[in-house]
Amino acid sequence: NAGVTQTPKFRVLKTGQSMTLLCAQDMNHEYMYWYRQDPGMGLRLIHYSVGEGTTAKGEVPDGYNVSRLKKQNFLLGLESAAPSQTSVYFCASGQGLTNYGYTFGSGTRLTVV
């Protein structure tokens, strides 16, 4: 039982390059989320999905796009990376608020130079 798996774990991009971060969950959860964590800022929601084929903007969506073509996968895309997108990215999944919260992946550390 893998839970939430994020790939890649580390990546260095040059300004202007594009990339896609993949999140996969094997718990049949409806809800999936992408967060970024920056020093002194806590975790901030980028985009989320409440089911297959749905996506919505969170607190800090600019510069990112997402897709949820399959229930188990939630992709986060950076079309033209900027140094301000240097961060640690976390994916989470859940089945609404329960006594068990949401399950997070182990994160992707992205550096844009």
Add this chain to the structure above:
Amino acid sequence: DQQVKQNSPSLSVQEGRISILNCDYTNSMFDYFLWYKKYPAEGPTFLISISSIKDKNEDGRFTVFLNKSAKHLSLHIVPSQPGDSAVYFCAASTITGANNLFFGTGTRLTVIP
């Protein structure tokens, strides 16, 4: 605007003593609160939660207290153990809607053996 605040960036406690981590929120619509624990290079893991219909929830050594009138919650860890050393995030949400979590900036707890 930070809707969930953790004003203490760090806390040190002797092993066996009580650790008290505090969290304040500004949005009166929040009705569900969670605490997450995070070790370096790992994703946050769910610790304990509380609904706004309660003022206390207990799970083993961990107890969360909620004071709705003060918009304040706290996490008590008794007795503290060295393995509890981690960053603790407070999060808040609403039970209706997409259940997005709003996180505080975290408190680094160090339990001294």
